[in-house]
Amino acid sequence: MDPSKPAKVVKEAAETVAAKAAELLDPKVPGVPSPVSPSLEEPTGPVPPLPPRGDQGAPDTRTPTGADTHVPATAMAQQGAYLTTSQGARLRDTDHSLKAGVRGPTLLQDHHLREKITHFDHERIPERVVHARGAGAHGVFVGYGSAAGVCKAGFLAEGKETPVFVRFSTVLGSRGSADTVRDTRGFATKFYTDEGTFDLVGNNIPVFFIQDGIKFPDVIHAGKPHPDREIPQAQSAHDTFWDFVSLHTEAQHHTIWNMSDRGIPRSYRMMEGFGVHTFRLVNAEGATSLAKFHWKPTLGVHSLTWEEAQLLAGLDPDFHRRDLYDAIESGAYPEWELGLQVFPDDPEQTFDGIDLLDPTKIVPEELAPVQTVGRLRLDANPTNFFAEVEQVAFHLGHLPPGIDVTDDPLLQARLFSYLDTQITRLGGPNFSQIPVNRPHAPVNDMLRDGFHQDAVHGGAAPYRPNSLDAGNPFPAGADDGAFVDTPVTVTQSTKVRGNPVSFEDHFSQARLFWHSMTPVEKEHIVRAYTFELGKCYEQTIKERQLQSLANIDPVLCQEVATGLGLPAPEPSVPLTDVVPSPALSQLGGTWPQDGRLVGIVVDPDSDLDGLSTVRQAVFTAGMVPLVVAPRGGMLPNGVPVQRTFLTGRSVELDAVLLAGCPAPAPDALPARDAKAGNGSGELLDPRVRLLVEEAFRHAKVIGAWGAGVDALTAAGRAPGEAGVVIGDSGPEVLSTALELLSRHRAWERFPAGVA
Numbered sequence: 001m002d003p004s005k006p007a008k009v010v011k012e013a014a015e016t017v018a019a020k021a022a023e024l025l026d027p028k029v030p031g032v033p034s035p036v037s038p039s040l041e042e043p044t045g046p047v048p049p050l051p052p053r054g055d056q057g058a059p060d061t062r063t064p065t066g067a068d069t070h071v072p073a074t075a076m077a078q079q080g081a082y083l084t085t086s087q088g089a090r091l092r093d094t095d096h097s098l099k100a101g102v103r104g105p106t107l108l109q110d111h112h113l114r115e116k117i118t119h120f121d122h123e124r125i126p127e128r129v130v131h132a133r134g135a136g137a138h139g140v141f142v143g144y145g146s147a148a149g150v151c152k153a154g155f156l157a158e159g160k161e162t163p164v165f166v167r168f169s170t171v172l173g174s175r176g177s178a179d180t181v182r183d184t185r186g187f188a189t190k191f192y193t194d195e196g197t198f199d200l201v202g203n204n205i206p207v208f209f210i211q212d213g214i215k216f217p218d219v220i221h222a223g224k225p226h227p228d229r230e231i232p233q234a235q236s237a238h239d240t241f242w243d244f245v246s247l248h249t250e251a252q253h254h255t256i257w258n259m260s261d262r263g264i265p266r267s268y269r270m271m272e273g274f275g276v277h278t279f280r281l282v283n284a285e286g287a288t289s290l291a292k293f294h295w296k297p298t299l300g301v302h303s304l305t306w307e308e309a310q311l312l313a314g315l316d317p318d319f320h321r322r323d324l325y326d327a328i329e330s331g332a333y334p335e336w337e338l339g340l341q342v343f344p345d346d347p348e349q350t351f352d353g354i355d356l357l358d359p360t361k362i363v364p365e366e367l368a369p370v371q372t373v374g375r376l377r378l379d380a381n382p383t384n385f386f387a388e389v390e391q392v393a394f395h396l397g398h399l400p401p402g403i404d405v406t407d408d409p410l411l412q413a414r415l416f417s418y419l420d421t422q423i424t425r426l427g428g429p430n431f432s433q434i435p436v437n438r439p440h441a442p443v444n445d446m447l448r449d450g451f452h453q454d455a456v457h458g459g460a461a462p463y464r465p466n467s468l469d470a471g472n473p474f475p476a477g478a479d480d481g482a483f484v485d486t487p488v489t490v491t492q493s494t495k496v497r498g499n500p501v502s503f504e505d506h507f508s509q510a511r512l513f514w515h516s517m518t519p520v521e522k523e524h525i526v527r528a529y530t531f532e533l534g535k536c537y538e539q540t541i542k543e544r545q546l547q548s549l550a551n552i553d554p555v556l557c558q559e560v561a562t563g564l565g566l567p568a569p570e571p572s573v574p575l576t577d578v579v580p581s582p583a584l585s586q587l588g589g590t591w592p593q594d595g596r597l598v599g600i601v602v603d604p605d606s607d608l609d610g611l612s613t614v615r616q617a618v619f620t621a622g623m624v625p626l627v628v629a630p631r632g633g634m635l636p637n638g639v640p641v642q643r644t645f646l647t648g649r650s651v652e653l654d655a656v657l658l659a660g661c662p663a664p665a666p667d668a669l670p671a672r673d674a675k676a677g678n679g680s681g682e683l684l685d686p687r688v689r690l691l692v693e694e695a696f697r698h699a700k701v702i703g704a705w706g707a708g709v710d711a712l713t714a715a716g717r718a719p720g721e722a723g724v725v726i727g728d729s730g731p732e733v734l735s736t737a738l739e740l741l742s743r744h745r746a747w748e749r750f751p752a753g754v755a
């Protein structure tokens with residue numbers, strides 16, 4: 001605090017800050033960047049540190065060796081009102097370098113200049129070689145106790161609360177790529193358990209492209225942009241990807257998931273997660289089982305349409321991270337249940353004929369139901385993206401007692417890869433001491449020194465056995481909570497580079513997936529293949545992929561071949577009979593609408609009486625209303641406008657409510673806003689017409705009352721169409737719209753040509 005400032009002035013400033021903070025911590029407008037609203041004039045004097053944002057969390061304040069410091073997380077942030085050097089010396093000026101006269105040369109003596117520029121020059125670290133683009137959040141996991149029969153891990157005990165950090169990601173794109181590309185999504189969870197950190201490093205797709213980790217560089221090189229021109233970014237719609245998957249047909253199962261709606265999730269909050277591999281569980285008696293991990297989202301599994309995904313990639317490349325952060329800020333905390341499919345640990349390691357060590361295979365839930373064992377809730381956004389989301393480091397080898405690995409050859413290679421890459425990415429071997437990576441269990445290792453060593457290790461003898469440190473630290477026995485590698489018998493065998501015969505079936509489960517889809521989902525799959533292969537230049541690659549499609553299903557093949565203008569080949573393998581798995585379809589059922597975005601289109605010059613009521617009702621229903629008006633600022637009734645016709649677009653909304661029929665605004669000119677087209681001079685602003693047209697095309701719920709019904713009609717829609725609701729008042733329309741929204745979309749509106 002500035003000692004020269006009279007205490008009263010400082011106190012008044014603090015009160016102003018607190019009042020503004022209270023106003024803005026109101027979660028009604030998520031995304032406001034600062035906890036206090038800024039003054040118009042440049043601030044001229046220091047104020048006490050601003051309060052932390054209500055939606056943010058931070059890594060627990062642990063020492064580098066895992067001890068609890070009991071210091072609030074906020075104490076880790078920058079403190080105080082005065083700018084200092086990295087050594088804490090207060091600075092007088094950071095805008096002018098030290099020069100020999102105002103026009104003179106800059107002096108080498110200027111340490112502040114050199115420190116500031118040098119640090120800036122080194123701000124970037126290598127992005128992840130895969131999964132570079134991501135977003136993360138803090139949360140808590142609560143065990144149900146239902147896993148006790150199969151797993152002794154303490155974090156699964158009934159009522160046990162364990163802090164977690166989750167990072168969601170896309171696989172192929174660079175760190176700055178768009179969120180809504182067609183790709184697999186990462187779903188990596190760090191459980192800070194009392195028995196050591198457990199990382200469940202999964203994806204939103206339950207199978208993988210390859211069966212053996214030695215091929216990981218190949219599949220990733222094929223999926224990343226072409227090495228010569230470095231295009232296309234963050235997508236699989238290009239020749240090298242389809243070249244690889246059509247030659248390595250074990251990738252066909254994962255690929256059909258990517259071409260389905262699973263490849264373009266509506267939200268990270270609406271994705272399933274899968275551990276993919278089979279793990280080995282150990283219970284308190286030492287009995288083992290095999291198991292697969294599942295995350296089941298409370299909100300259901302929902303997707304974008306391909307057109308929405310493409311428009312969003314331009315309109316809001318941060319759509320998924322914004323959705324995650326805004327939902328958490330507005331109190332719609334995303335939740336998942338952790339589930340297990342459990343199988344007997346028999347020597348064959350198969351279940352119902354399915355090889356459990358083959359990561360390109362699922363076990364349908366109808367054969368082995370998913371049993372829920374706990375609940376995850378994400379309730380805090382990161383305080384600093386780089387410190388937390390960018391520096392978090394997951395590893396499959398981070399396992400608590402009770403969970404062990406299997407011989408899945410993909411898993412085995414992963415056990416090597418992550419630590420190896422993180423040494424480069426995070427600049428040395430001590431990254432487990434970065435706050436977000438610090439375990440919450442005491443660390444007592446004999447790993448020493450290296451770059452960025454944060455711990456001050458005591459003791460004279462970092463080796464075993466020793467007598468100088470009285471023999472400490474000692475290996476623990478199983479009764480002392482040690483992780484004991486499960487003594488699995490390895491049958492006598494010959495060293496080979498090869499696969500078991502069971503790994504040779506590349507098509508039956510892709511076929512199972514196809515036949516488990518509803519007609520509209522099949523239609524989307526056909527369109528996705530046709531789009532992606534249509535972007536390839538080489539006809540031979542398209543023909544080769546069509547052969548794989550024929551081996552999955554002749555109808556699928558024929559539909560895609562027609563779109564590509566190529567003949568459909570005959571299957572080259574016998575087509576197996578499959579029993580569809582309804583659990584694989586995303587359709588059917590109703591789901592909570594928490595955190596959904598509801599656009600309310602208003603005409604500020606008309607009656608706004610009902611608007612506040614509807615807006616409040618949307619909040620009360622746990623969703624986020626976005627008021628869309630011709631111009632920004634506040635409406636006459638004091639309601640803030642969040643989107644204008646210029647900045648808003650239907651694709652970011654889950655439902656559209658028309659509360660007025662705004663005439664073309666002054667900027668409804670193609671020269672000012674290309675979305676205006678040539679539609680000026682109409683009853684309705686052409687951007688609103690476009691909004692309604694797009695919302696209808698994407699099968700979104702559309703509601704209207706009062707003058708909004710005129711807008712609906714002017715946009716060419718009529719009550720009685722699927723998912724279109726009109727009524728006498730906003731609340732009446734909203735209640736019907738909510739019911740429809742619980743199905744995610746008005747599915748009837750999508751044409752489905754494939755039965």
Ligand code: HEM
Nearest residue numbers: 128131167186187188202203208213216276413414417421
């Ligand atoms: C079932 C198969 C796989 C799944 C589910 C999976 C999942 C993931 C996820 C979720 C991430 C992002 C972690 C984060 O958010 O920081 C990731 C990163 C990574 N994965 Fe995988 N992966 C799989 C296979 C593989 C294989 C076979 C390898 C190599 C042999 C591999 C190497 C990597 C590497 C090097 C990273 C970057 C790690 C970092 O820089 O921190 N992955 N993977």
